[in-house]
Amino acid sequence: MPPPAAGKRDVVWADGLRGIASVLVVTAHITRSLVPHLLAPAMSEKLPPTFFQLPFVRCLVMGRASVAAFALLAGYVNSLSALKKARAGNTEAALQGIAKSAFRRTGRFVTPAVIATTLSWLLCQFGAYRIANISSSNWIRDTSPGPSSSFAMAFYDLFKNLGTTWLNGANEYDRIQWTLTYLLKGSMMTYLTLFATVYVKPKWRMIICAGLYYFKWKSGDSLVGFNVFCGIILAEVSLDRDIQEAVDRHPYLRMVGSACCIVLGLFFCSYPEEKPEWARWSDFETKLGHYMFPQGVEYARYYPGLGSNVLTLGVMFNDTAKKLLSQRFFLFLGKNSFPIYLIHAPMIRTVLxxxxxxxxxxxxxxxxxxxxxxxxxxxxxxxxxxxxxxIPVFYVFLYRVANLWSNYVDPFCGRVTQWFEDLVFRDDAKTASEKPLLLQ
Structure with a gap:
């Protein structure tokens, strides 16, 4: 694979990281389906943990950090182009790019989700979830709806769920789509922040984003809020020449510091969703959280978010990690991350x-x-x-289907979005290029 162009180098590792996050989402749902006891840090309060319940290793079977990573990478990648133009003094082009990208984002989110929901609806109505409805897996059974009572009711249920997905995150045919509403809000939050600060000096823009990060942190918005602003701050840091030169002057500290951030981030991401008091390390994190997090928040949401922030910071300053994430295999995972997110749950409930x-x-x-x-x-x-x-065979089959989605369904969704854009935009509106961004 040839080395990426200069502009592409800033995001290619992010595609690889997003690809890993999408794999972990699938793994997390298979874990919930077959071995939900792994969500706790030990088999019981008095029994030792299994291998996949150990800190760091348990990141392989947990998915909440992945959702936080999607939000963070949305803030990072969506802001990078506009920030480059704003720093170069080309604010008109930056504003134009923000406007075009914000308009396209809804179409690129909604159209694939509508197709995925409709396919799941068809599977449901034709009885493809019949085995899932009587399986011993609570997660599979709870997320598998039964056929509608009549032909007319089936279409009513479809259009109802297509609407409620974006109103309140409720979708009986694909319940994991509840996150898409928040991720779309995160993208719009990014564009609004860029629009409001495009004329602001870079260092002051970082200060403003840091303040917004703190506000979202204190207000309990752990799913998207502070993760998005972390992504914008990291994009600013990656473009700031003074910061990059200061870091490059101390290569040893950079290597050690970035490695420590990666390890610490993985440790935070390991925080269990259930029974943290069953292990000393997770009980320590709970006690530490009393000093770090706002009162009354869910630590099992905050720790994965904080962990993804610290981990991504470490990756961004670690050349070895970025080179690894830029390999063709991880880029393949990143290319298929959104299709994987949309199709994996129906395929778990059917094929697997x-x-x-x-x-x-x-x-x-x-x-x-x-x-x-x-x-x-x-x-x-x-x-x-x-x-x-x-299960390994299922992963191969799943990614084969996801790759077909990327090659055929995604371009169709892009054409639909482009058609609507051509329909409603003024003739004098110039076409602004947009990278294929997934799960943003």
Missing amino acids: TWVLFGFSKRPDNGKDDKGHQLPPGWLPVASTWVCLIA
Whole structure:
């Protein structure tokens, strides 16, 4: 793979990081489906942890840090081009790019989500979730709706869920789409901040964004708010020549400092979603959180957000990490990150569920005290060996489908957005280029 152009170098590692985050989202939902006990730091208060419950390792089976990373990278990548132009004094081009990108963002978010929801709706109405509805996995069962009661009601349910996805995040056919509303808000928050500060001197813009970061931190907006402003600040830092020269003058400190940030970020991201008091390290993080976080917030949201902030800071100043994330494999993951996010849950509830539960037999629960037959139990999961073989194959199949989505569905969504843009924009509006940004 040839080295990226100068402008591309600023974001290519971010694509790789986004790709890893999307993989971890899938892993997290498979974990919730099959081994939800891994969400705690130990098997019980008195039992030792398993391997995947250990700090750092457990980052592989947790997904909340990934959502925070999506928001952070949205702030970073969406602001980079406008900040470059503003720093060069080309504010007119910066404002034009902000306006065009903000207009396009809704279409690039909504159109693929509508297609994904419609496909999941079709799967539901034709009974593809039937096995999922009777599986022993609580997460799979709870996220798998049943067919509508009538033909007319089916279309009513579809249009209702297409609307509520963006009103309150509710989508019965793909419940993980609740995050898209917040990520779209995060993108608009980025554009609004850039619009308001495009004439501000760079150092003052960083101070303003730092103040907004603090405001979002104190107000409890851990999902998107402070992560987006962290991304804007990191974009400013990456473009600031004085900061870069100061860091480059101390290569040893840069190497050690960035490595420490990566390790510390992973440690923060390891904070368990359940029962943090069951392990000393997570109990220590809970006590530390009393001094760092606002009162009454959910630490299992704040720690992954803080961890993704510190981790990304470390990666940005670590040439080895950036070079690793710029490899073709990670760029492939980044290219398919949005398709993966949209299609992985329906495919878990269909393809993976059929393989892991479809060949099992529902257990007979016998009869009650009055001699009436009790309903059969839930379908048990297949053996460990079947899971160990089926899950890696599922990942390969999932990414094959996601790559087809990237090659065919994404360009179609882009054409739809471009058509609408040509329809409503003035003839004298110049076309501003936009990079294919995923999950922003």
